[in-house]
Amino acid sequence: MRKILSISVCCLLAFAATAQSTLSVQGNASLAVKPTQTTVNLNIESKDATYPGAVESMINRVEQLSKDLKKLGFKDSDIITSNFNVNQGRVYVKNMWKDSGFVATQQLMVTFPQDKKKLLDVLNTVTKSSAKPSINLSFGLDVTKKEEVKNELIKLAVKDAKTKAEIIASASAYNITGIKSIEYGRANNGPQPMYEVVASDTFLKAANVEMSNFEAADLRYNETVFIVYTIEQ
Numbered sequence: 510m511r512k513i514l515s516i517s518v519c520c521l522l523a524f525a526a527t528a529q530s531t532l533s534v535q536g537n538a539s540l541a542v543k544p545t546q547t548t549v550n551l552n553i554e555s556k557d558a559t560y561p562g563a564v565e566s567m568i569n570r571v572e573q574l575s576k577d578l579k580k581l582g583f584k585d586s587d588i589i590t591s592n593f594n595v596n597q598g599r600v601y602v603k604n605m606w607k608d609s610g611f612v613a614t615q616q617l618m619v620t621f622p623q624d625k626k627k628l629l630d631v632l633n634t635v636t637k638s639s640a641k642p643s644i645n646l647s648f649g650l651d652v653t654k655k656e657e658v659k660n661e662l663i664k665l666a667v668k669d670a671k672t673k674a675e676i677i678a679s680a681s682a683y684n685i686t687g688i689k690s691i692e693y694g695r696a697n698n699g700p701q702p703m704y705e706v707v708a709s710d711t712f713l714k715a716a717n718v719e720m721s722n723f724e725a726a727d728l729r730y731n732e733t734v735f736i737v738y739t740i741e742q
Contacts (some may be wrong), residue, residue: 531689532678536670536734538662540602541727544623544648549631551617551642558610564595567613574617574640577696581630589618630722648725659660662732663693670736683740692735 550597551574575588598609621627628646635642650658678685 529689530683530741532674532683532685532738532740534670534674534675534677534736534738536666536668536736538665538669538732539729540658540662540665541729542650542654542658544725545654546620546649547623547628547725548618548620548647548649549628549635550647551619551635551647552614553617553640553642554612554614556610556612560611562596563611567615570640570642571615571617574635574638574642577634577638577640578617578619578631581627581634583619583621587619587621588617589620591618592616603720617642622651623725625723628725634721648728650728658730659732662730663734664698666732666734668734670734674736674738676742678738683742685738686741687739689737689739691737691741695733695735695736 510571538610553570553574555563557563557566571590573583578588579585593613593615595611595613598612599606600609601607619631632644635644649655674685
């Protein structure tokens, strides 16, 4: 019995000697960055009483829009087409759904380095195009800049965590002795601003409409790290 008790006491003493006090801290970082590239999404939607009619109308408008974009210097390889769809149109009349022909849609997309003049040229061209597309703009970072921002955010988040840990430890009469663990990747970057311009029939018919100014807002990226520090008095 004495041997068992002696072993138990030794185990407790060993556990007490190895147990560490820890301090868990979340480090945050945020950067506002000017976009380095612009993506213009153009959507063509054509309606017709017949399936072939809807498809033909849509194709003609897509071809016209492609020609307009090529006049601005875009090549075939720069103009990405996607999401070709043809659906049965339906309308709700007098408590009943009725067929209203067919709706054909297709999207075109062009991406180019951020340039205010280039963007205004694209907007003024497509809004006056007989193709009459709806327009959606998104701003982002090229691969190199995105990696640069990500690395900077990680450094800032770690620095923020360390600063917080030092303040908390000092206020609690503790000293930081090391790092027990680091967790990264739990949080995603924040959403990027999105701008949308819809080219309505009324707007398109105004031949003298010219967009002379359009500024893309800064993109805000966020990063978070979780660090567990070891501390002692």
